[in-house]
Amino acid sequence: MDSPAAPLKVFVTVGAQMPFDRLVQAVDRWAAGRTDCQVFAQIGPEAAVPENIPWTEFLEPPQFREKIDWCDVLVAHAGMGSILTALQYARPILVLPRRAAFRETRNDHQVATAERFRDMGKVAVAMTEDDLPSALDRLRSLEAGDRIDSAASPQLIDALRSFIHAR
Amino acid sequence: MTKQSAPSQPPKILAIASGGGHWVQLLRLRPAFEGCRVTYASVRPAYADDIPGERFVTIPDATRWDRVRLLKMMIRVAWLVARLRPDVIISTGAAPGYVAIRLGRFVGARTVWLDSIANVEEISMSGRKIGPHADLWLTQWEHLAGSGGAASGGPQWKGAVI
Numbered sequence: 001m002d003s004p005a006a007p008l009k010v011f012v013t014v015g016a017q018m019p020f021d022r023l024v025q026a027v028d029r030w031a032a033g034r035t036d037c038q039v040f041a042q043i044g045p046e047a048a049v050p051e052n053i054p055w056t057e058f059l060e061p062p063q064f065r066e067k068i069d070w071c072d073v074l075v076a077h078a079g080m081g082s083i084l085t086a087l088q089y090a091r092p093i094l095v096l097p098r099r100a101a102f103r104e105t106r107n108d109h110q111v112a113t114a115e116r117f118r119d120m121g122k123v124a125v126a127m128t129e130d131d132l133p134s135a136l137d138r139l140r141s142l143e144a145g146d147r148i149d150s151a152a153s154p155q156l157i158d159a160l161r162s163f164i165h166a167r
Numbered sequence: 168m169t170k171q172s173a174p175s176q177p178p179k180i181l182a183i184a185s186g187g188g189h190w191v192q193l194l195r196l197r198p199a200f201e202g203c204r205v206t207y208a209s210v211r212p213a214y215a216d217d218i219p220g221e222r223f224v225t226i227p228d229a230t231r232w233d234r235v236r237l238l239k240m241m242i243r244v245a246w247l248v249a250r251l252r253p254d255v256i257i258s259t260g261a262a263p264g265y266v267a268i269r270l271g272r273f274v275g276a277r278t279v280w281l282d283s284i285a286n287v288e289e290i291s292m293s294g295r296k297i298g299p300h301a302d303l304w305l306t307q308w309e310h311l312a313g314s315g316g317a318a319s320g321g322p323q324w325k326g327a328v329i
Contacts (some may be wrong), residue, residue, distance in 0.1 A: 015187055016186060016187060016211075017186075017187065060211075060213040061211070061213045061214060061216055061217060062213070062216055079187055079188055079285070080187070080188025080189075080191065080192065080283060080284060080285040081186075081187035081188035081189075081190070081191045082188075083188075084188065084191045084192070084195075084328070084329070085191060087329065109285055109286060109287070109288070109291075110285075112287040112288045113285045113287055115287075116287045148329050150194075150195065151195055151196075151197070151198050152192075152195040152196055152198075152199075152326065152327065152328040152329070153326040153327055153328070153329070154326075155325055155326030156196070156199075156281075156305075156307075156325055156326035156327060156328065157196070157198050157199045157326075158199075159303075159305075159325035159326065160196060160199035160257070160279065161199045161201075163255070163277070163279060163302075163303050164178050164180065164199065164200070164203060164254075164255050165178065
């Protein structure tokens with residue numbers, strides 16, 4: 001008889017600017033009664049409080065990094081801070097893009113970001129909250145994109161260096 | 168316009184960004200600042216932990232939709248630019264970088280705007296506004312080079328933060 005796999009550690013993050021109840025509530029519903037995962041959510045300001053998972057509104061950068069380090073997988077809005085940090089820590093990341101129509105953000109750039117980064121193999125995407133439960137069920141088999149180092153591309157660094165020192 | 172630093176002195180850089188992805192992208196540019204005297208400015212005091220040993224200044228967080236906070240931020244950034252008199256101002260957005268670059272010309276700074284990698288389909292609104300005022304206007308997507316509707320010919324593409 002196989003022993004059960006260790007609980008999957010899931011870190012949910014929505015950024016510091018605005019809540020993202022559509023994402024957090026969907027994960028909260030999915031997590032109800034599950035014993036095969038441990039979920040922790042950073043839910044943002046003025047957010048609806050989850051019932052089934054531990055949460056906090058904000059995380060200062062050191063605590064945020066601790067959570068990224070702790071987790072096996074991230075579930076997040078399609079913000080570049082979340083995505084780049086996931087890549088730097090080589091954690092698989094599933095994103096749900098914020099949408100202007102739901103007053104979750106100012107414009108729909110997160111949709112385009114999510115699609116582009118999915119096509120580059122760097123993130124998994126649930127385009128709507130209806131796609132979330134099945135995407136969450138598949139979290140354990142999500143693979144991380146290639147780990148990125150801590151610096152921009154050499155081309156960009158060189159271009160900036162040249163500009164800085166050309167005087 | 169007199170120069171801020173004698174040619175023999177390392178350039179003085181103001182590296183300024185909003186929080187979240189803007190700050191994360193700014194940090195990835197750090198190797199370009201080697202050998203320079205850098206002051207970092209952003210919207211959360213705890214970001215100083217990301218750059219131990221470096222100068223960090225906290226500025227108010229503001230977007231163009233909140234007039235009062237915008238004014239507070241503009242005053243703070245104006246004071247910072249006037250006091251520091253940087254040779255170079257670099258920003259990955261958003262509003263604080265816009266303000267710094269617009270004011271930078273009054274202290275003779277040369278300026279760089281790097282549009283966020285999140286702007287995949289089109290240049291950001293701030294980018295379109297500030298681009299023509301920056302000495303170096305960059306997009307991180309090759310297909311956006313030359314776009315943005317600017318008479319100046321739009322941003323250049325010189326690579327990305329990843």
